[in-house]
Amino acid sequence: YEAFPCLRLALEAARTGGTATAVLNGANEAAVGRFLAGELSFPGIAGKVEEALAAIPAVQSPGLEDILAADQAARALAGR
DSSP states (O other), rough: TTTTHHHHHHHHHHHHHHHHHHHHHHHHHHHHHHHHTTTTOOHHHHHHHHHHHHHOOOOOOOOOOHHHHHHHHHHHHOOO
């Protein structure tokens, strides 16, 4: 998985479950936006996703509010 760090992160988020996949998605979308704007390198995308997954605890058996909060927190983190 070294050649595809985002694939490794996606598999880890799927194994973790709960809101981890919302964190992964939110961070990825924000990081890709920064990449497209020329603010982040391509390898930096995986770095931001990994940072978000490490910083934002996964909530198991989440409700909609938990999912939306995880997504927002990840977007905010990856957007900096």
